[in-house]
Amino acid sequence: NAGVTQTPKFQVLKTGQSMTLQCAQDMNHEYMSWYRQDPGMGLRLIHYSVGAGITDQGEVPNGYNVSRSTTEDFPLRLLSAAPSQTSVYFCASSHRGRSTDTQYFGPGTRLTVL
Amino acid sequence: GNSVTQMEGPVTLSEEAFLTINCTYTATGYPSLFWYVQYPGEGLQLLLKATKADDKGSNKGFEATYRKETTSFHLEKGSVQVSDSAVYFCALGSGGTSYGKLTFGQGTILTVHP
Numbered sequence: 001n002a003g004v005t006q007t008p009k010f011q012v013l014k015t016g017q018s019m020t021l022q023c024a025q026d027m028n029h030e031y032m033s034w035y036r037q038d039p040g041m042g043l044r045l046i047h048y049s050v051g052a053g054i055t056d057q058g059e060v061p062n063g064y065n066v067s068r069s070t071t072e073d074f075p076l077r078l079l080s081a082a083p084s085q086t087s088v089y090f091c092a093s094s095h096r097g098r099s100t101d102t103q104y105f106g107p108g109t110r111l112t113v114l
Numbered sequence: 115g116n117s118v119t120q121m122e123g124p125v126t127l128s129e130e131a132f133l134t135i136n137c138t139y140t141a142t143g144y145p146s147l148f149w150y151v152q153y154p155g156e157g158l159q160l161l162l163k164a165t166k167a168d169d170k171g172s173n174k175g176f177e178a179t180y181r182k183e184t185t186s187f188h189l190e191k192g193s194v195q196v197s198d199s200a201v202y203f204c205a206l207g208s209g210g211t212s213y214g215k216l217t218f219g220q221g222t223i224l225t226v227h228p
Binding site for chain 2: 004035040041042043044045048058090092100101102103104105106107108
């Protein structure tokens with residue numbers, strides 16, 4: 001199993017540009033989520049999904065869109081990038097998303113918005 | 115709301131020293147508690163977890179006990195190695211319908227010198 005994969009590893013955008021961060025998992029996990037990691041702030045939840053066709057907002061959803069058309073994929077879209085979105089983005093998945101379930105993280109995408 | 119507070123870092127130790135990283139939490143109900151570790155350039159991976167009061171999680175020589183009376187989940191290791199150098203995150207998983215909504219502490223950077 002490859003686990004959770006993310007592409008690209010690094011990305012530089014100009015303010016106002018759009019892009020999609022890709023996330024895929026091959027563990028048949030129902031639950032997937034996106035976090036951003038900023039210095040001194042730990043990880044904060046952006047959006048999550050409890051299954052194909054079902055998504056919901058996390059703690060910091062503004063400026064991001066998601067969709068879940070398949071169990072395997074959960075892309076994160078930045079519609080109009082802003083410097084405040086400079087961060088490291090992690091995708092995670094777990095079996096059913098219960099509070100006791102272990103979440104498995106991808107290697108991250110480091111995004112810089114100029 | 116839920117919150118997690120970790121001791122401020124960074125922490126610098128010599129090899130074979132004793133490690134403690136403090137973690138306290140605020141939550142309603144009966145959360146699950148986790149320690150995740152992030153090695154340089156990688157994503158987060160689960161180190162250990164505890165899902166109910168008085169449970170002890172352990173892995174790779176690390177231990178943490180879920181103390182409901184003090185709302186704590188301190189991470190300990192009796193003898194650290196250079197390879198333990200990483201960022202350590204304490205996290206709380208809320209139950210009920212809050213699927214997979216992990217709340218993270220800010221992270222503690224550990225550096226171990228030979």
